Each structure stands twice: as structure tokens, then as C-alpha cells.
Amino acid sequence: MSANSAHDTSLVNHRHASSQDGDSKKSKLGRASGRSSHSTREFKRILVIDDDKGILELVDELLSYRFTVLKALDASTGLTLAASERPDLIILDLGLQNQSGHDLCRILRERHETKHIPILIYTGSDDIENLTQAFAHGADDYVVKNAKPRELVARVLAKIRRLEETAETPDVIECGNLVVDSSRLETIVAGQTVALTVLEFNLLRYFLLNKNKVISRDKILDAVWKNAGISNRTIDTHMVFLRKKLVGFDHEFSTVYGAGYILKKLDPATTNPSVAAPEKSVSKSKK
Numbered sequence: 001m002s003a004n005s006a007h008d009t010s011l012v013n014h015r016h017a018s019s020q021d022g023d024s025k026k027s028k029l030g031r032a033s034g035r036s037s038h039s040t041r042e043f044k045r046i047l048v049i050d051d052d053k054g055i056l057e058l059v060d061e062l063l064s065y066r067f068t069v070l071k072a073l074d075a076s077t078g079l080t081l082a083a084s085e086r087p088d089l090i091i092l093d094l095g096l097q098n099q100s101g102h103d104l105c106r107i108l109r110e111r112h113e114t115k116h117i118p119i120l121i122y123t124g125s126d127d128i129e130n131l132t133q134a135f136a137h138g139a140d141d142y143v144v145k146n147a148k149p150r151e152l153v154a155r156v157l158a159k160i161r162r163l164e165e166t167a168e169t170p171d172v173i174e175c176g177n178l179v180v181d182s183s184r185l186e187t188i189v190a191g192q193t194v195a196l197t198v199l200e201f202n203l204l205r206y207f208l209l210n211k212n213k214v215i216s217r218d219k220i221l222d223a224v225w226k227n228a229g230i231s232n233r234t235i236d237t238h239m240v241f242l243r244k245k246l247v248g249f250d251h252e253f254s255t256v257y258g259a260g261y262i263l264k265k266l267d268p269a270t271t272n273p274s275v276a277a278p279e280k281s282v283s284k285s286k287k
Contacts, residue, residue, distance in 0.1 A: 043068060044160050047087035049078035049104070050122065051097050055145070059091060059122070062149050063156060075099035079107065082114045089159050090114075091152075094123045094134060102137050109138035109195065116185040118159050118198040122152065135237060140199035141225070158226035162202055173208045176250040176265070180205055190248045199224070200242050207253065207263040216260040
């Protein structure tokens, strides 16, 4: 590899099966994910931002059997590629050298052309405070780098699959003073646009489609995360963020202890529902 190639921070690598070894790898990964390598999704675009060339090559090897993989060694190149290429998913390292991955995540969420792209954090740390901060800045999911490679593949496939399924439901859903538009990934509460991450948007939309129903955490995992190794703590964290962002919404997300969550019409006597909601619960038994 030339010196210029070694320092090239943006590579677009779309690999085709050209050898028996390559076919074997693709077959194994396809079986591990439960999907055929001939899926129509194989040309989706994944942007990987990491300052470790070894990680970039590893992710490329794992995903290029069915995706176009774009790679960036630094935040600046990552931002440029995200804006120009509009990938379907961004895989982001938090420990970038020149700019914090947290800052980059926040910037991606603030920019119009990138704010709706799902962001999966691929990090060497499983520190809960670090991950909570990443979610607060707009991340949708995370995988720890010491996890098995098939976990990363499973999370990526789940995210892409969820994006595709979004198009199969009604574009516009209204609930009280809230309107969501799936075609624009837009959320409006009382006439004001609310910025949600893609995962938060999908979580909200799932509740809207199941209004007034108690939804178990297992059902939420299956519908929103596709059971991609997510814990109940992650669900609860996203529920807290969603509640806080939907200030003024005339419905509330209530916790039903031992059962899950329910979205229901807000009691008119309750004020500032979205802030108060995390502490509010309803009994599973009828009074």
C-alpha cells in the first residue's frame, strides 16, 4: 500500500464475491444473521468513523458482503462523507483523537442533512455514564468492541431492517396535539418541531400505533430493537429521553409495574407531563 493510500481517510469499498474464501465468509455471516446474502438490502450504505485502521478494516470485512462501506479515519472526513453520501447508518467511535465522538454525534444530529441518519456507537468502553451521554447526544444504539463480531452485524441488520419497515406503515400519525410524519422523520408537538433520533422516532411511532395498550419490554425489544442484545436498562433510558423531549404532549407514557409501558391520554389535572412522566406509574390491577 502506498503512503498516500495509508493516509487516505475516506474510502468507499464495495466488495463483490470474487473468491471461494470470500463466498465462504459471506455465507457464514448470512447464516449468522438469518438472512440471505442476496437480499435487496445489500447495497445500503454504511459509514464507519474510527481512527483505528484495524477497526475500519474489520468492520469492512464484516459488512461489505451486503453493504457499501464508507470509511473515515477522522471526524472532519466523517462529517463530509455523512453530508455528501447520506449513508443509511453511521457507525461511530467515541474515542476519536482530534474530536470527541460525543461532539461529532451532536453535530450530526444538529445538521439538517444528517440529523435523521441512525448512529450506532462502536466503543471500547461500556461505562454507563459514557454511553448515557452518547444517547443524550443523539446516538441510537451501541456495541462494545470486545463483543463478538456477529453482535455488530446483528445490530446493523436490525437498524437497516427497521428503517425499511418504517416505510410500510402510515406516513402521518396524529395523537392529540402530536403529529409524526414518517416520510420526513418529523415530530411536531403543539405546533413545535421536536428533534428526535431515529430510534426515538421509531419508539414513539410504535407507541402511537399501540396507544392505550400495555406494551411489555419484550415486545418493545422485538419491535424497535429486533432483540439485538438490548437490556431493559437501555429501553428505560430511551423512555426517559423521549419523555423529556416531548414537553407539552397531551398524552403520557406511564410505567405499569411488572408489565411494561402504556401511552394514554394525559389527565387534565397533570401539568408538565413529559417531565413528570418518569416518576408516574399506574397499577397493573384495576381499581
